Amino acid sequence: MKNKVLNGIIFSSAGSFWWGIIGVFYFKYVSFVGPVELVIHRTIWTALVLLLTITLYSRWYLFFEVLNNKKKLFMLFVSGLLIFINWFTWIYAVVTNRLVDASFGYYIFPILSVLFGFFFLMKN
Numbered sequence: 001m002k003n004k005v006l007n008g009i010i011f012s013s014a015g016s017f018w019w020g021i022i023g024v025f026y027f028k029y030v031s032f033v034g035p036v037e038l039v040i041h042r043t044i045w046t047a048l049v050l051l052l053t054i055t056l057y058s059r060w061y062l063f064f065e066v067l068n069n070k071k072k073l074f075m076l077f078v079s080g081l082l083i084f085i086n087w088f089t090w091i092y093a094v095v096t097n098r099l100v101d102a103s104f105g106y107y108i109f110p111i112l113s114v115l116f117g118f119f120f121l122m123k124n
Contacts, residue, residue: 020103027094035091042087 030038054063066072093102 024094024099027091031095035088035095038091039084039088043084 027038054060066076089105090102093099
């Protein structure tokens with residue numbers, strides 16, 4: 001059990017470091033491209049990795065199941081749009097040197113999510 005907790009702490013810290021430090025340097029380095037093009041590239045590469053993962057784990061039946069379900073497809077479209085907005089906002093903040101503002105948004109969002117979940121999803 002302690003090993004899993006330690007691994008979780010290490011992986012969480014590494015992911016935060018990668019996104020917070022390395023990600024900023026990377027997006028600064030490629031900021032000449034423009035935020036929209038960067039997000040489109042990110043979306044395409046993410047889709048390719050997803051297709052590779054689906055192939056490696058032989059889960060194509062789940063992929064086609066989602067494609068045939070209009071409600072799930074709509075929910076994926078909406079969540080994809082929200083992720084696109086999130087990525088664009090972060091990259092735009094990096095390109096325009098608004099990192100503190102964007103970081104505050106990333107910090108406050110989980111707190112607000114828990115607060116809204118408490119109020120709107122609370123069972124009586």
